[in-house]
Amino acid sequence: MSSDRYPFRTIEAKWQGIWEERRQFRVTEDTSRPKFYCLEMFPYPSGRIHMGHVRVYAIGDLLARYKWMRGYNVLHPMGWDAFGLPAENAAIEHGVHPAIWTHENIDNMRAQLKKMGISYDWDREIATCDPSYYKWEQLIFIKMLERGLAYRRRSTVNWCPSCHTVLANEQVEDGRCWRCDSEVTPTEVDGWFFKITAYADELLAWCDRLPGWPERVMTMQRNWIGRSEGAEFDLPVVGRPGLGIRVFTTRPDTVFGMTYAVLAPEHSLVDRLVEHEGEREAVAAFRAEVARESEIERLAADRPKRGLRLGARAVNPFNGAEIPLFIADYVLMGYGTGAIMAVPGEDQRDWDFARAHDLQIVETVKRPDGWIGEAYTGDGVKINSGFLDGLTISEAKRRAIDWLVEHGLGDAKVNYRLRDWGISRQRYWGAPIPVLYCDACGMVPEAEENLPVVLPPDVQLSGTGGSPLADVAGFVNARCPKCGGRARRETDTMDTFVESSWYFLRYCSPQHEAGMVDGAAAEYWMPVDQYIGGIEHAVLHLLYARFYTKVLRDLGLVKVDEPFTALLSQGMVIKDGAKMSKSKGNVVDPDELIRTFGADTARLFSLFAAPPEKDLDWNDHGVEGASRFLNRVWRFVLAHLDELPAPAAAGGPSGATPRPAPAAAGGPSGGRLAPPTSTDQSRAFRRKIHETIVRVTDDMEHDFHFNTAISAVMELVNELHAFEATARDGVPTAERVALLREAVETTLLLLGPFCPHMGEELWAQLGHAESLFRRPWPVPDPEALRRQEVTVVVQVDGRVRGRLVVDVNAAEDRVRQLALGDDKVRPWVAARTVEKVVVVPNRLVNIVTRA
């Protein structure tokens, strides 16, 4: 631990105060400047920030401050994803009301974030548990209801026995609750759904039109949507006119290979197909067996396919053949129609099942010569397929569908893996669903003028299941907005992912009272230019937010098709090889870190230790290194304050003729003359300064590799020390101090967005009255970057044997001659024959020889 650190506590508090006092990061729409909407995923107010928060907010602030310096009008807001289970669980455990618990946590976390010195526009802060916030999503709910985009149905849902609530498919991971890890159980309940499937095609199509998103997130979303094209048609049941089994297939070309058909065990038709009591019992036993083992067996690969043959038989409508019917565990009720035609010749699962049950296998695609295998899924010509014989698979698919349409038996059909989004939660701490059930009128939406439907504050939370709101008589008993008669309120609340599906929109006009969003504000700020958050939301939040935005667009509230132009998915913060967690005891407390090293160090290390998309391996020694670096910069600047020329008057007389700096508006000297460079050492140093600008700018603009940007600045600081130590002899004083000043100011400008407090303080110490973040980002001087000479490596047969210093763009012939004549090189060539000489201009020469 160092003993004399720069006074980070003082200066961090000082600048946080000044920024606040100047309202420096409060923004309004300004059409004269380009806008940049920089957003980090808002946190759940759990009570304390953790290192993952530090990392994501450091990234966001870096980009926001950088964009300020590039002249953008930057919207950078923060708020709270304030509804959710932990508040309710805290209430059950400790008897504190969720609202109180939540607001206390928000206060704590806001204070922590402020200590990090992040450039938020705090005037735009929102909390989703505020009725003035969720009022608008209740209104949207009603509009979705009117359009059939919100609907109620009974369904089998994922029930988390620990959270006592329903989970959406996306919220189940490996059969377990995403939040508490309990095993979910299928349960039948009535609930509300958002019709996200209506947007499946558009959501999928836009996956190809968002180049600013990481490919892997898009892949995950594509897989999740799981579009597949095929056909749907009925298989008549033998001897049961009017009874058909609807099947879905992606391979309508294989219909002539259908040798049996399978229904999911829980398929509703099964009860009507059973022919006698004995079979009914067998079906019940089979269903019980499947239900019992499914959870465990789901995770086992290649488990045997279990099935039960029914007495009933079906007809293949294409050739009139009677085929056996089964119920089997490998067919799922939740996908397609819950029933399939089985084609063992061209489907491995059907092949496995057919083998186990001794069923016929018909090949309908010609196998390539010498092909060995079981089911064949490759390309080929149709065989054994009646009118499809001789066609390719894709032709046959089309013809088979045409045939189905002509005969009125079926049609082309697109199926999705994506299910509608179940949003009902049987919990208290969420936005009430604004509908009522009237004895006379049935289900009725709440009237718009009665919104918001506010959560009643007085509620008993026992945690024993069922919707807590159902026990609050004052809430449940209401008037029907239609007939004025008695009605009962819906007691489910909305999934908290609904709030996070539009908070970015509310930030555009957080106080707007006439609607969800002010149209002009949304038009100016949306879409979010850079969104930053954890990969864990790749399909949950990000897919919901995309869907909801499209709904809002179709309701006329926004004009954008997509909410987030670019996404940065940052990696986790790891320590000792594992994700930080209390149980592993590897947690680093941001508060303590900031107390010990300061916010700038915490931020710098978060950005330096790894590129943002990778996991960050936390290392206490590494933090000390970051701190050491900042101290080094601090000491250098303070030690040279007296010596450095004042900001306004510099450039100074010297041997060289001063030139106007080309980047008059953007350079660190701000209109001052470029420092003269009369010596090789000066030129090399100034080149280093401007090369650093190029490298850091590149990292900021292109690949977000902030770690290499920081190392470039570290290099410059190292050079700065070296130059300072040696330039007293040989470089004229005025020139030396002018260069030092340019180097120091450049360093501070480049480093400012990473470590804003120290940047501002040293900037002010240098005599600047204006904030560092009101200064333009430095622009490299092409004159300084120009090289006279380059070092060219000389290889003999690929091994480095010498080096040449030659003029830039020296003629190839000349370089070749110099290389062959070089003293270091000659011995390696002398006894051999030169076969070929490869010259790569300004880089290397490779002399290829043979004995």
Added chain:
RNA sequence: GCUGGUGUAGCCCAAUCGGCAGAGGCAGCCGACUUAAAAUCGGCCCAGUGGGGGUUCGAAUCCCUCCACCAGCACCA
């Protein structure tokens, strides 16, 4: 099982179009300063790029193959 990603020094990580394997940091070692230590400053050591094969004058980079780890999906008809 499928898909994607990663694999470079003791550790975290760099390396433009295929062109000197090393920028930065950590750790370690040596030295300077110091009564001493801390801090600071200067210097040094360390891998041939997961394994194998190929293309090329030249491969961390391109191709093939295998391995390890991570993530997502996993009977989706």
